[in-house]
Amino acid sequence: MEQGVIEITGRSASDIADSVRALLERGRLRPGDALPPVRSLAEHLGVNRNTAVAAYRQLAQAGIVLTQGRAGTRIADRSPVAQEGYATDSVLRDVGTGNPDPALIPDMSHALASLAGRPVLYGEPVIDRELEERARAWMSQDLAPAGPPRLTITSGAVDAVERLLAQALMRDDAVALEDPCFLASIQTVRLGGYRAVPVPVDAEGMTVDGLRHALEQGVRAIVCTPRAQNPTGAGLSPARAADLRAVLSDHPYVLVIEDDHFSLLSRRPYHSIIGPAHRRWALVRSVSKFLGPDMCLAVTASDPETADRLALRLSPGTTWVSHLLQRLTVALLTDPVALATFERAGAHYAERNAAFAQRLSRHGIEVDAGDGLSLWVPLPAPARAVSEQLMRRGWLARTGDDFVLDDAATPSHHLRLTVHGLADDDAEALARDLAAACRAAR
Incomplete structure (x- = not known):
């Protein structure tokens, strides 16, 4: 057991849980650190196995640890999850936003006046x-x-x-x-x-x-x-x-x-x-x-x-x-005008995604246009490597790693791209640059 873990003390479940909390507060344990198996902890402290189980249960209910079955128990990672929307402080062309087109959101001024x-x-x-x-x-x-x-x-x-x-x-x-x-x-x-x-x-x-x-x-x-x-x-x-x-x-x-x-x-x-x-x-x-x-x-x-x-x-x-x-x-x-805007927006997203999928196909990247605001693009290389190559070409993309539940999973080979707002020339440039980025990332 690591030094921070070996310092866990206590004879009751509450005392053991308090000991883990104190080690975390003092920096002896950090988010992601593994705690010892229940049997090992019980033997180390000289307590009944059920006492160690109860201590871990208290910590889990307080959100301090995550129990992962056979993968063991770890200090919860409170690092922020990636958020939707535009990236801040970037000069790159952002194609990972997941945002709707503001031009296809109905004008609300007339409706507001009637409320x-x-x-x-x-x-x-x-x-x-x-x-x-x-x-x-x-x-x-x-x-x-x-x-x-x-x-x-x-x-x-x-x-x-x-x-x-x-x-x-x-x-x-x-x-x-x-x-x-x-x-x-x-x-x-x-x-x-x-x-x-x-x-x-x-x-x-x-x-x-x-x-x-x-x-x-x-x-x-x-x-x-x-x-x-x-x-x-x-x-x-x-x-x-x-x-x-x-x-x-x-x-x-x-x-x-x-x-x-x-x-x-x-x-x-x-x-x-x-x-x-x-x-x-x-x-x-x-x-x-x-x-x-x-x-x-x-x-x-x-x-x-x-x-x-x-x-x-x-x-x-x-x-x-x-x-x-x-x-x-x-x-x-x-409102008939707003309803017509919804219909136009749905058709626009579908058409632009399908058109971009066809552009990618001409560059050797096959993708199902799917449904929604964005495209899920499969890659022949790890997404982070492809994303880095795209950044050198002026594009900011969202890698699939952000959306994976298991932090220890194999690196993603997908990008999520929001392309419905790109003009035809820009869409062609992105498709061409993405193909080049894939070749460079290999």
Whole structure:
């Protein structure tokens, strides 16, 4: 055992946990350091094995350590997760942003002028009546479970997922996440102290074997993106969705969260893994991709028990979503000009991604255009090496390493590129430079 570890002391679980915390605070233990196996620690301290197990459990519940099964127990790494959006302080052309096109976000000035009305006071319903009516029609058409869904409004999809997990899980509970995974989901699970169980994603979405393995690991919640999976652009096929529902039929009380973030912009149909008999479920749809990231609003449809638990974390006067924001959303969702803009935006993203995929093909790089705002580009060399070569040519790209759940995984051979805003000449230049970067990185 290393010197910092050998200094762990204590006879009770609480004393052992306090000793580890003290070593961490004093810098004798650092994030990522491995703690000794339970049996070794118990022998070293002369205590019962169950005492060491209880100490590690206390540390895991406090978010101080991560238990990784056969991989052991490590001090939690609190280093920041990569964030979406533009890179700061860079003179390079940023093609890794994941942002929508601002020119395809509807002008809100006319709608804002029409929102004058009576003030909303404490104790009033959390959901604006008109938004509830619109949202119920929007969500119900795609839900399999019987009975009308219960609706909740949150400050965006990330807020919804965080609250859904918090009302269902305790620290160190296992959560199934797609791998590669949306950056915000990685951050949410890490900060919540949950244990991420990766489920591989292929061209048809979350894999059946991967989900089956995650359920065998005892996951209590699953976060799935049914279409425009970020970063891969994958979407569930009808057959894949049916197979996943079949696997989940034996686990009706595992919370299934579907994040349909690209809803109104997607060129693909919605296929759900939530079966008609599933008991704990939630479908989340935000407006940020078509109304802009600053419109922090999402609608969640869920089963009654999940809705009741979620409502406890959304009390009027403390964490409600502004009714002005809700009314603005309704105004835009019912405006013919805005609806036409949504349709034009969805077509634009699909067309530009497909066109860039064809450019890459002419340069010897084959890629599936997928669905969503970005492209997931396979590479013949490690992504970081290719990215460095692109930087020398004036481009800033996002490597696939940011989206991988396992820090010890093989270096990624993918880039996520956001290219829908590039003019044809710039797109051709990027495709040419990417091919050259791949050759140089080999």
